[in-house]
Amino acid sequence: MTNSYRFFENKECQYYPCHKGVEEFNCLFCYCPLYHLKDCPGKPEYVEYGGSTIKVCTGCTFPHNPNNYDKIIEYLSRK
Numbered sequence: 001m002t003n004s005y006r007f008f009e010n011k012e013c014q015y016y017p018c019h020k021g022v023e024e025f026n027c028l029f030c031y032c033p034l035y036h037l038k039d040c041p042g043k044p045e046y047v048e049y050g051g052s053t054i055k056v057c058t059g060c061t062f063p064h065n066p067n068n069y070d071k072i073i074e075y076l077s078r079k
Contacts, residue, residue: 006069019061029063033076041075 008028010016017025034040035057042062044055062068 007066019058019064022061022064024066026064026066026069028069029072032057032060032063033072034063037075041071 007026010027042060044057044060046053047056
């Protein structure tokens, strides 16, 4: 897939790849637009820290999978 409005891969980023194990890595959603949602379709972990529950997405690759672009847009349009 080439760079487009649906896919962008920035191999020159100092953090690339920020997640290991993804072959075709979509950087378009570098900051996940679903982070603020408690019931996102990814696989976040929730940890207790200082009396608060914090969403930790370091193990989630959902927004970086090019096939999930439509799912993310659909999910955001419902919220």
